[in-house]
Amino acid sequence: DAGVIQSPRHEVTEMGQEVTLRCKPISGHDYLFWYRQTMMRGLELLIYFNNNVPIDDSGMPEDRFSAKMPNASFSTLKIQPSEPRDSAVYFCASRFGTANYGYTFGSGTRLTVV
Amino acid sequence: GQNIDQPTEMTATEGAIVQINCTYQTSGFNGLFWYQQHAGEAPTFLSYNVLDGLEEKGRFSSFLSRSKGYSYLLLKELQMKDSASYLCATSRGGSYIPTFGRGTSLIVHP
Numbered sequence: 001d002a003g004v005i006q007s008p009r010h011e012v013t014e015m016g017q018e019v020t021l022r023c024k025p026i027s028g029h030d031y032l033f034w035y036r037q038t039m040m041r042g043l044e045l046l047i048y049f050n051n052n053v054p055i056d057d058s059g060m061p062e063d064r065f066s067a068k069m070p071n072a073s074f075s076t077l078k079i080q081p082s083e084p085r086d087s088a089v090y091f092c093a094s095r096f097g098t099a100n101y102g103y104t105f106g107s108g109t110r111l112t113v114v
Numbered sequence: 115g116q117n118i119d120q121p122t123e124m125t126a127t128e129g130a131i132v133q134i135n136c137t138y139q140t141s142g143f144n145g146l147f148w149y150q151q152h153a154g155e156a157p158t159f160l161s162y163n164v165l166d167g168l169e170e171k172g173r174f175s176s177f178l179s180r181s182k183g184y185s186y187l188l189l190k191e192l193q194m195k196d197s198a199s200y201l202c203a204t205s206r207g208g209s210y211i212p213t214f215g216r217g218t219s220l221i222v223h224p
Contacts, residue, residue, distance in 0.1 A: 033211070043157070043201065043214040091156060098210050102147055102159030 004106035006092050012112045018080040021109045024073055025094030033103065034067055034077050035091040043091070049075065082113045116140045118215035120202050125221045126192055134187045134218045136202030146185045147203040147212045148176050157201055160187070189220075197222045 005024040013019050025032045033048040047057040052069045060067070064083070069075040079086055089110050095103035117139040126132040138146070145164040149157040163169060163178035163185065175188040187200055199219050203212030 042216040045211065045213065048211065098208060102149065102162060102212070105156035105158070107156055 004092055004094050004104050006090075006106035006109050008109060009107065010110045010112075012114065013082055015083055015113055016081045017113075018078065019082045019086075019111060019113075021077040021090050021092075021111070023075045023077070023092030023106060025075070025092070026096075026104060027073065029094035029096045029104075030072075031095045031097075031103070032069060032075050033093040033095075034075070035093065035105075036088045037091060037108075038088045046077070079111075082111075084113045087111055087113050116204055116206070116213045118202055118204060118213065120200075120215045120218045122216070123219045123221070125223060126189075128192055128194060128222055128224050130192050131188065131190050132192060132220065134189070134200050134202075134220065136185045136187075136215060138183050138185070138202070138204050138215075140183075140204040140206055140213070142206035143180065143183075143204055144207065145205050145210065146176075146178055147201075147205065148174075148185075148187045149201040149203065149212075149214075151199045151201060151217065153198070160200075192222050194222050194224070196220065 007022045030051050034046040037043045046059045047067045049069045067077045089108045091105050091108045093103045093105040120136045147162050148160040151157040161176040163176050168177045173190045178185045199217040201214050201217045203214040205212050
């Protein structure tokens with residue numbers, strides 16, 4: 001199993017540009033999560049999906065952020081327009097069911113907005 | 115809401131024992147996670163405690179006291195590779211979705 005796959009690993013973009021982060025969850029996992037990690041705020045849940053349906057997006061900072069999951073093997077997190085304060089590491093994670101053993105994180109995308 | 119507090123940084127000596135504490139105030143609490151995160155890497159799952167008491171898993175043990183809103187992670191026989199950030203996280207309701215604290219950066223020196 002290749003694990004949770006995120007792309008790109010690093011992204012540098014200019015303020016105002018659109019940024020799209022991608023995630024491929026582990027096959028068979030029915031939950032997918034997007035997190036953001038910064039020094040100031042730690043690891044924050046942005047949104048999560050169950051069976052491709054968004055369940056809770058209360059962590060999405062504002063309307064500039066949107067996430068989709070068109071099928072069970074792919075999700076995107078889009079920021080439009082990007083701002084310097086969006087600079088962070090964005091993690092995707094997946095799990096099967098409401099398991100109490102935690103979930104598997106991808107390697108993350110380090111986003112820098114200049 | 116959820117409020118999780120853990121020390122920002124700790125240092126310890128190789129071969130020693132270290133205890134990383136975590137206190138929380140979580141409405142509807144149902145369990146507590148510990149994750150390990152090496153610099154530049156993703157968090158990895160260490161443990162999940164639901165019941166009061168100590169759970170041992172090799173060199174790592176995790177303790178929970180629900181009445182006190184308190185947990186600790188105990189690392190024995192420290193190795194240099196244990197230098198990492200240790201994240202305490204609580205879940206509530208039936209979702210098992212962790213809300214993370216800021217993490218404790220552990221530095222192990224020779």
